[in-house]
Amino acid sequence: MRKSVTAVRTRRLKPGRCLLTLFMVLAVLLTGQAVAESGGSGSTASVDDAGSKDAEYWLSRLGPALNMTSYRGVFVYARGDQVSSMQIAHRYQDGIVEERLVPQDGASGEIVRKGMRVVCVLPDHGRIQLDQVIPSGPFAEAFSSQLMPVSRWYQPELAGDDRIAGYDVVRLALKAKDDLRYSHQLWLEKSTGLLVKSHVRSAEGSVLEHFQFTSLEITDSLADSEFVIRTEGEEIARELEAKESSSPMPRMDGWTLEWRPDGFIPAAAPRSGKGQAVAFSDGLAAFSVFVEPAREIVMPTGASRIGATTVYMKQLEVDDVDFFVTVVGEIPPRTARKVADSVKVDDTLAFGVIRQ
CATH class of the missing domain: 2.50.20.10 (Lipoprotein localisation LolA/LolB/LppX)
Incomplete structure (x- = not known):
């Protein structure tokens, strides 16, 4: 199911x-x-x-x-x-x-x-x-x-x-x-x-x-x-910052996306983040790529889709460190898979990974 x-x-x-x-x-x-x-x-x-x-x-x-x-x-x-x-x-x-x-x-x-x-x-x-x-x-x-x-x-x-x-x-x-x-x-x-x-x-x-x-x-x-915000709760301050690039292979903090569909350019990244979540847009559609160290919990992999929204997840091992890659957006499942497969982690220290 x-x-x-x-x-x-x-x-x-x-x-x-x-x-x-x-x-x-x-x-x-x-x-x-x-x-x-x-x-x-x-x-x-x-x-x-x-x-x-x-x-x-x-x-x-x-x-x-x-x-x-x-x-x-x-x-x-x-x-x-x-x-x-x-x-x-x-x-x-x-x-x-x-x-x-x-x-x-x-x-x-x-x-x-x-x-x-x-x-x-x-x-x-x-x-x-x-x-x-x-x-x-x-x-x-x-x-x-x-x-x-x-x-x-x-x-x-x-x-x-x-x-x-x-x-x-x-x-x-x-x-x-x-x-x-x-x-x-x-x-x-x-x-x-x-x-x-x-x-x-x-x-x-x-x-x-x-x-x-x-x-x-x-x-x-x-x-x-x-x-006016009407719901009570503790606030964690963050700001978004536009991030533009025309490079065919943009360098993120610690990882690189080596393929994406023609027309999709890096659109934005969180100012406070380390570049581990980046969005891409062709002006109509958009998808986001998340890269993070894998947690101890067993994670599902593969593609899931509801409507036009696809989530594709895969696990990646680099230098004996497990990472989890997630692609989510309004793109076909096979496109999301190709994007996820093109993610290369080239600097594990950028993720704050502490090796034992």
């Missing part, structure tokens, strides 16, 4: 990390739907003009709209037979992005962001910063600040108009040009370019993951109180 992604990952975490991983998986819900650009124009286009724009135009608006549009609402996210809902408030003010996400079912807690500072609040285990995962989607500024050439890896086409959560939208189809990534369909609100619905699709066209706002209000009238 196939284990879910969340179940496999939870087995390798301390109790305080279990819900954090759930939030990470939920944060990935928009990973494949956001062109990761922290800059760009925040101007709006009229609904009347929207029909004359081509697919490339809407792609150029996607990233800026994600960060620079202020809104509140509730969205649902479906992977396989699992459905989750989140409440979100998002504000762009004085060049700073603020955001608060609260799960509406399942695990309790919240995620609060101000600029590059992101806090995951777990009521039973205190507040844990996202220092071992690189979220995306709502946290797109953690990715590269440059607009990546998405059309090099996907074929963009306009697929018609629609109406979502009371707003007129345009539908954009992005077909993957190779079998190393999934295809996407995006629904963008016409006046702002804000993503309001998305599908991640297999090569056969089946929907693997589905995101959609069920209620939405695009507004600049968001009070400071909507971004």
